[in-house]
Amino acid sequence: MEDPVSENVESAAVAKAPARTPGELVALVEALIFVSEEPIGTKLLADILGEEKGAIQAAVEQLSAEYVERSSGLQIREIAGGYQIATRPEFHEEIRAFLKTRPSAKLSxxxxxxxxxxxxxxxxxxxxxxxxxxxxxxxxxxxxxxxxxxxxxxxxxxxxxxxxxxxxxxxxxxxxxxxxxxxxxxxxxxxxxxxx
Amino acid sequence: MTEEQEHFSFDFHTERPEIVAAGRDELRVRIGDFAGPLDLLLYLIKQEQANIFDIPIAKITAKYLETIQLMKRLDIAVAADFLVMAATLIEIKSKMLLPRDPKAEDEEIDFDDPRRELVDRLLEYEKFKTAAGMLHERTTIEQATFTRGTLETDENNSEVDATVFDLLTVFQKIVARHIEEVKMEIEREEISLSDMIRALEGRIVEFGEVNLSGFFEEMRSHRELVTAFIAALEIVRSEAVRLVQNKTFGEILLRRA
Missing domain, CATH: 1.10.10.10 (Winged helix-like DNA-binding domain superfamily/Winged helix DNA-binding domain)
Structure with a gap:
């Protein structure tokens, strides 16, 4: 079955000259930060998306602000030279209950x-x-x-x-x-x- | 001693080392842990509410000696460093007892105060102790945030699971090698399967992982080799151990699961 929609999506993903609205860029940045195993840096995001570093930073800021605005359970963190989506610390008890983990041994x-x-x-x-x-x-x-x-x-x-x-x-x-x-x-x- | 147990996990912020007077000459030390002689010294100075820039050295030295004496009695290994500090304190104390050179008797009293070096070290140390507290705080927050679980991708699953057939290939290669070797019949020392399993398990526990072909190669006879092979199969079946092959046709490792 021919699926013109998926074709469009594919061509958009490799587009070198991006014609994205700011909102789309924010969404893309969010998606990439989400799937990245490790904190993902501005440069890598810029390279993959074919955008300027400044645009990426603005998108991350926007995304971060959105999380704060809607009191999300998630937050964007800048850590070890990259961005990361993580839960907010105040939910640690419930999350630990679900994951059945305990805080790892403290350092002496x-x-x-x-x-x-x-x-x-x-x-x-x-x-x-x-x-x-x-x-x-x-x-x-x-x-x-x-x-x-x-x-x-x-x-x-x-x-x-x-x-x-x-x-x-x-x-x-x-x-x-x-x-x-x-x-x-x-x-x-x-x-x-x-x-x- | 349940109380000691309780204080085993030392909370950086809420629990300070504490010396609890329990009887007339029976002081009891509740120590999470003094991180070192400087730590103990700082604690004693604060306890005495003394000015760090004007340490009452005789009093503090006495307290310090008393505490490490106590630590000894409580069977806490008093490390050499605590004793070195005791010696330093006594040295400073004795220097301070010496009459000052009348010619140097100016208004610059602390010109060569024997305490100065110690004070400098204490101040330097205290900065890092505070920094340690900051790190503690950071890691506590960090441990309370979670990222999503890892996705199953080829990348994080680079270890190719070895199959029984891979095992068999390794086994055959080694058998072939054995055939070529000159056989020296020595009085046979039978090793049972359970002994072999125990030996292999012991090795895995000790080293974390065992190179399978290396293990097979140690075997001196066909019979032992077969026993080793069965032991390996058995140990994998019991699931306490994983078979790992880092690349196709690479060495097969037995690794603790």
């Missing part, structure tokens, strides 16, 4: 501290971490490596050529960060720490 205080030092000081060696934390961090480093939150970043050209560590892409994902620059500056914590 020691591991979190070690991770903080690595995130802010990367690339950083074990002795440098020891210097700041005042305690051996071998176990924490192993935990963080196992959880793939940190990765080895080559050796430092210093005595003993110690291994250096830095954070991974998984770190951005698990801590909901767009990129490392989104981390608040460490100096900001000075005032905070003093006020506690």
């Amino acid at each position: 205080l020691a591991s979190l501290e070690t991770l903080a030092v690595i995130a802010y000081k990367q690339p950083v060696t074990v002795p440098e971490i020891l210097e700041i934390r005042g305690v051996q961090s071998a176990t924490s480093i192993k935990t963080l490596l196992d959880k793939r939150l940190i990765v080895a970043k080559g050796r430092k050209e210093a005595v003993g050529r110690p291994m250096q560590y830095g954070t991974s892409k998984d770190f951005l994902l698990q801590f909901g960060l767009k990129d490392l620059s989104e981390l608040p500056s460490i100096e900001d914590f000075e005032d905070l720490a003093a006020s506690v």
Whole structure:
């Protein structure tokens, strides 16, 4: 059976010179973000759709605003250099009940501290971490490596050529960060720490 | 000790390490965990409501020593780093007891305050401790958001499931190789199927995965080889283990499911 409709759809999808209304672009962007396994970046979206990056960003903003406007259970998030559709955190209980999952094991205080030092000081060696934390961090480093939150970043050209560590892409994902620059500056914590 | 159990999961925000006075000389420490000597020190300074820039070193040193003594008694492994800090504190304390050089006695009192280096470290550490709290908050929110479940695509299903026929091919190849080898008849040590299964299971548990042809190749006789093959089939049938072949005609791995 000939189906002219599907033919039209196909030709539209590969169209190089897009003649889309803003609304159509928003819908397309939404569809692509939805199917993407990983956060999908502006550039990739622009390449696939044959649109300018600016248009893509505007579409994402529009989409994001629509979600907020209708108090959707979903949200558009910018994370690890891309966009992602995710549920809103306030529904976590119900979602967990459905998925039958529990929050995964929390990192220990020691591991979190070690991770903080690595995130802010990367690339950083074990002795440098020891210097700041005042305690051996071998176990924490192993935990963080196992959880793939940190990765080895080559050796430092210093005595003993110690291994250096830095954070991974998984770190951005698990801590909901767009990129490392989104981390608040460490100096900001000075005032905070003093006020506690 | 149910109470210890309760505090095993340490909540960054609501639960602070706490020292609970329970009796006259029986202090009890309720510790989620002090993350390190600096952490303990900061805690003690706050407990004493002391000024971090003017630490009452004698008092804090005493408290610190008392606490790690207590930790020892509670069988908490007091790591070397805690002891190093104790030594540092005592050193600072003794330096402060020394009479100051009268010539240097100016209004610049804290010119070479022996506490200064420690204070700097404490302040530096405290920043990262606060940053750790921020990370904790972020991950909590992050864990409360969910993305859709993954779609079944070829990409995320790259492992080709090996079939029994693939298994058989591997088996045959190895049998062929065995035939070519010079046979040395050694006194036969029979290994039963259940022993073989146990051996293979043990290997899988230990290494996470086992290369099947490697395993077959270890077998010394036809009989053992057959037993190994049946063991492999059996173990896959029990479904505790998956057969994985990363590419067509590639090595077959037994992997823990």
